[in-house]
Amino acid sequence: MFLCVYLYLRSIIRGVLSCVFGLVFCFVFSNKKKCQQSRQLHNNNNNNNNKNIIIIIIITTTKMFQIARFKDSAVTIKPQHLDKEPLTAIVAELEELYVDKVITDLGLVVTLYEVNSIKGGIIYAGDGAAHYEVEFRMVVFSPFVNEILVGKVYSLTDENGIRVSLGFFDDLIVLPNKSGMDLEKTKWDDKEKIWYIEEESVEFLAESNNEGNREEIGAMVKKFIEPGQQIRVRVTQVTYPEEPKTKQELQKRKLEDGGQREGKFAPMIVRCSIGELDALGPVDGNEGEDDEDELEEDDDE
Numbered sequence: 001m002f003l004c005v006y007l008y009l010r011s012i013i014r015g016v017l018s019c020v021f022g023l024v025f026c027f028v029f030s031n032k033k034k035c036q037q038s039r040q041l042h043n044n045n046n047n048n049n050n051k052n053i054i055i056i057i058i059i060t061t062t063k064m065f066q067i068a069r070f071k072d073s074a075v076t077i078k079p080q081h082l083d084k085e086p087l088t089a090i091v092a093e094l095e096e097l098y099v100d101k102v103i104t105d106l107g108l109v110v111t112l113y114e115v116n117s118i119k120g121g122i123i124y125a126g127d128g129a130a131h132y133e134v135e136f137r138m139v140v141f142s143p144f145v146n147e148i149l150v151g152k153v154y155s156l157t158d159e160n161g162i163r164v165s166l167g168f169f170d171d172l173i174v175l176p177n178k179s180g181m182d183l184e185k186t187k188w189d190d191k192e193k194i195w196y197i198e199e200e201s202v203e204f205l206a207e208s209n210n211e212g213n214r215e216e217i218g219a220m221v222k223k224f225i226e227p228g229q230q231i232r233v234r235v236t237q238v239t240y241p242e243e244p245k246t247k248q249e250l251q252k253r254k255l256e257d258g259g260q261r262e263g264k265f266a267p268m269i270v271r272c273s274i275g276e277l278d279a280l281g282p283v284d285g286n287e288g289e290d291d292e293d294e295l296e297e298d299d300d301e
Contacts, residue, residue, distance in 0.1 A: 065141060104267075180236075
């Protein structure tokens with residue numbers, strides 16, 4: 001009888017333990033799968049495809065640039081570059097990885113500012129490359145809404161909008177809508193294939209009475225917005241379009257959605273306005289020089 005009770009209790013204990021181990025296994029496996037899915041989603045949302053990057057802090061500077069601090073835990077120096085000084089090799093690798101790349105919701109990386117710390121240098125068996133953890137700072141082009149920028153009218157400007165280039169960035173656009181321009185005065189000349197601003201040229205007749213008052217005569221003139229001409233714009237929105245999966249999808253994209261850019265995808269679009277024509281729009285030579293001098297003074301500071 002005691003043997004029967006013993007066997008009965010042992011079977012119950014085994015059943016309970018099996019259930020416990022099964023629940024623990026399922027919990028661990030499901031958590032691991034969720035973590036993998038979370039990391040994969042994070043990687044897909046990074047335009048620079050670097051899954052090890054961490055943006056630590058952003059220090060806002062004047063004008064259209066920021067200095068952002070990064071931490072990359074997987075900077076790899078290939079075997080053929082191991083004969084160089086570690087700092088030299090790491091700087092070259094960081095510039096290749098980040099410079100001229102767009103990071104979603106941050107901006108366009110313009111240049112490396114400084115390297116703050118370097119750790120590691122581990123070489124794994126069968127690999128041959130050296131792996132480092134690096135903290136560094138980058139200069140990022142990240143204009144804010146309502147910021148005033150001065151660029152040049154891009155050569156590919158057409159009826160879809162006025163494209164503006166800063167030299168290092170060509171995807172500033174002024175759309176032909178109420179948020180982009182004064183539609184009553186700014187128009188597209190379909191014959192000349194050029195945008196123009198309709199202005200009133202005021203002339204005066206000779207003095208008509210003893211009080212010295214002069215009669216004004218208004219005449220409308222066209223002020224053309226020509227490629228290569230300097231233009232002052234106000235930032236209205238910065239967007240980061242989702243990358244198209246096929247060339248056909250890219251061809252269907254509008255300019256403001258990252259398309260129509262010499263067959264290439266534009267991962268960052270800066271929408272602008274020239275609606276306030278008293279302060280914005282094409283600038284004269286002297287005005288443009290004053291703006292450039294102001295930028296140089298800010299850089300010196």
